[in-house]
Amino acid sequence: MQRYFVAMRAMIARNLINMRRYIFNTISGLVTMYIVFMLLFLGIRGIGGAALAGGTTLEGLIVSYLLWVLSISAYSDLAWDLNQEAQVGTLEQLYISPIGFNWLNAFNLISGLGLSFVFSGVLLVVMMLTTGKYLSVDLISVLPLMIASLLGVYGIGFAMGGLALVFKRIQAFFQIFQFVFVAFLALPLDRFPWAQFLPLTMGGHLLRQVMIHGTRLWELPATSLAVLALTGICYLALGLITFEWSARIAKRKGLLGHY
Amino acid sequence: MSMLEIKNLRKTFASKKQKVVAVDDVSFTVQAGEMVGLLGPNGAGKTTIIKSVLGIVEPDSGTISVKGFDPSRQPKQLLSHTAAVLEGSRNIYWRLSVWENICFFAGIHGISVAVGKSYFEHLLTTFNLKEKRDSEVRLLSQGMKQKVAICCALAKQTSLVFLDEPTLGLDVETSYELRDALKDLVQNEQRTVVVSSHDMDVIQDVCQRAIIVSNGRVIADEKISDLLALFESRTFKLVVDGAHHPELLSELNQMVLPVSSSTNDRQLILKVNLPTARDLYALIDLLREHGAELETINQEAPDLEKVFVNLVRKERERCNGTL
Ligand SMILES: Nc1ncnc2c1ncn2[C@@H]1O[C@H](COP(=O)(O)OP(=O)(O)O)[C@@H](O)[C@H]1O
Numbered sequence: 001m002q003r004y005f006v007a008m009r010a011m012i013a014r015n016l017i018n019m020r021r022y023i024f025n026t027i028s029g030l031v032t033m034y035i036v037f038m039l040l041f042l043g044i045r046g047i048g049g050a051a052l053a054g055g056t057t058l059e060g061l062i063v064s065y066l067l068w069v070l071s072i073s074a075y076s077d078l079a080w081d082l083n084q085e086a087q088v089g090t091l092e093q094l095y096i097s098p099i100g101f102n103w104l105n106a107f108n109l110i111s112g113l114g115l116s117f118v119f120s121g122v123l124l125v126v127m128m129l130t131t132g133k134y135l136s137v138d139l140i141s142v143l144p145l146m147i148a149s150l151l152g153v154y155g156i157g158f159a160m161g162g163l164a165l166v167f168k169r170i171q172a173f174f175q176i177f178q179f180v181f182v183a184f185l186a187l188p189l190d191r192f193p194w195a196q197f198l199p200l201t202m203g204g205h206l207l208r209q210v211m212i213h214g215t216r217l218w219e220l221p222a223t224s225l226a227v228l229a230l231t232g233i234c235y236l237a238l239g240l241i242t243f244e245w246s247a248r249i250a251k252r253k254g255l256l257g258h259y
Numbered sequence: 260m261s262m263l264e265i266k267n268l269r270k271t272f273a274s275k276k277q278k279v280v281a282v283d284d285v286s287f288t289v290q291a292g293e294m295v296g297l298l299g300p301n302g303a304g305k306t307t308i309i310k311s312v313l314g315i316v317e318p319d320s321g322t323i324s325v326k327g328f329d330p331s332r333q334p335k336q337l338l339s340h341t342a343a344v345l346e347g348s349r350n351i352y353w354r355l356s357v358w359e360n361i362c363f364f365a366g367i368h369g370i371s372v373a374v375g376k377s378y379f380e381h382l383l384t385t386f387n388l389k390e391k392r393d394s395e396v397r398l399l400s401q402g403m404k405q406k407v408a409i410c411c412a413l414a415k416q417t418s419l420v421f422l423d424e425p426t427l428g429l430d431v432e433t434s435y436e437l438r439d440a441l442k443d444l445v446q447n448e449q450r451t452v453v454v455s456s457h458d459m460d461v462i463q464d465v466c467q468r469a470i471i472v473s474n475g476r477v478i479a480d481e482k483i484s485d486l487l488a489l490f491e492s493r494t495f496k497l498v499v500d501g502a503h504h505p506e507l508l509s510e511l512n513q514m515v516l517p518v519s520s521s522t523n524d525r526q527l528i529l530k531v532n533l534p535t536a537r538d539l540y541a542l543i544d545l546l547r548e549h550g551a552e553l554e555t556i557n558q559e560a561p562d563l564e565k566v567f568v569n570l571v572r573k574e575r576e577r578c579n580g581t582l
């Protein structure tokens with residue numbers, strides 16, 4: 001037990017050191033995110049006022065953007081970083097830890113999520129301050145919804161990250177998902193009810209209700225919450241299965257290192 | 260119980276077009292406390308053998324055990340006794356400092372900084388890295404990077420350590436420094452180390468035993484001293500004063516012993532194969548009869564390089580013959 005705790009601390013320390021040492025990258029990433037957001041915000045305000053297609057409001061934009069930023073960070077922790085480690089040859093070292101790769105990876109993802117909550121929190125405050133649109137940030141309602149929304153994203157990340165270990169070319173498709181996530185978040189549920197089973201769509205929908213209208217978590221429709229949780233768990237499970245399958249093939253073909 | 264036991268290991272890599280038999284029925288055993296060399300030319304299968312033990316390559320068949328643990332059924336127990344530096348990859352994070360790397364890799368082995376600190380410092384001293392403790396690894400030379408990777412593996416304090424081509428790409432000086440540190444380590448700690456290399460010099464220098472691999476097969480598994488004795492050459496080189504000894508040469512040629520001779524302006528140099536001591540005495544008598552003064556006599560020193568080249572060539576011939 002103690003060993004797992006030590007390994008978790010090592011993983012967190014690694015991520016913190018990287019973040020601090022490359023603080024300039026971290027900050028410039030945040031600034032870019034902010035600038036892209038402001039362009040979107042000003043553009044949308046310019047063309048159409050408050051009510052846009054599918055009931056998207058400027059407040060809604062802030063919520064969706066926030067969730068999108070969290071999504072691409074969670075996704076790249078898996079798909080991108082993992083294959084980077086395979087290429088330079090540190091992934092094999094993680095695989096020969098007696099703690100087990102899956103635990104190490106979980107520690108990595110959890111600490112990554114913690115960090116990106118902090119940064120997106122900063123981003124949220126700045127977005128609210130500069131746009132003058134203030135949202136309800138009831139953490140008890142918001143955090144569980146965000147985490148549940150991200151389960152599907154982690155599922156996709158596991159699947160893509162795993163597949164790319166075996167089929168290196170898949171890396172070319174990594175970026176596409178950043179745009180796919182936008183689509184998932186933008187689909188209006190009232191017009192496309194089937195979209196509730198996609199990753200992120202139901203999460204985005206519920207999160208907008210909570211953050212814009214101040215609805216509490218327990219006041220949301222139970223069926224919607226169930227759909228959110230169950231689809232999230234399904235996508236995550238599918239992703240994990242794909243990943244495990246890929247890792248087995250990679251071991252058979254000797255591809256965990258860069259051959 | 261032995262530290263490492265490999266029996267009938269086989270691994271084939273199949274790609275679209277071709278099938279490569281990387282490891283072909285390999286068996287060997289390593290006892291606790293041994294420092295063993297896995298010697299073989301590039302592509303012999305050394306890395307694949309090591310990765311199979313670690314469970315990051317899945318073998319086709321065969322059994323592997325580290326202290327009785329099997330890599331596919333008890334990976335965590337096996338890995339808790341094992342550490343490795345693998346060939347051709349970074350093994351460590353270039354963006355972290357030397358110290359941060361050591362703490363991280365010991366950490367994911369379950370060893371906290373508080374527990375390991377004094378040993379980590381000892382490693383830095385042994386490997387001459389103290390001054391670079393807080394430098395980012397990406398700023399260090401190739402040799403230093405390699406030393407840091409080795410420290411990270413050793414920091415886990417496992418009983419079994421694999422070092423896959425530890426001196427590859429290092430300059431001579433760093434290579435010697437590294438070898439000395441490794442020899443120190445085995446002397447002072449009860450570690451079992453498997454060093455792979457395509458460079459016989461390294462193995463001859465640091466190991467007591469060599470397992471020679473070629474084309475995925477073990478072609479020799481002997482103590483280094485026995486390997487050398489096996490191929491100990493019976494060829495002597497004699498240098499005789501004065502270049503001109505026609506009768507001597509003609510008489511030598513009548514002896515059944517194979518002789519090659521050459522001259523420079525003031526000496527005759529003979530290379531003679533003398534299977535027994537009696538042949539040597541006979542030759543010396545012959546020289547005295549002809550009044551030829553013997554300046555020096557040397558037995559050609561055997562070295563592992565020759566042994567290795569010979570064995571590998573024979574194995575290649577055998578393979579080609581059966582194809
Ligand atoms: N992942 C892989 N896919 C296909 N072939 C491989 C792979 N890894 C190694 N090989 C092949 O297997 C043989 C043995 O390789 P390796 O174990 O790396 O040898 P060594 O470490 O002795 O140089 C070589 O012919 C090599 O090309």
Ligand SMILES: [Mg+2]
Pocket residue numbers: 302305306307346423424
């Ligand atoms: Mg190799």
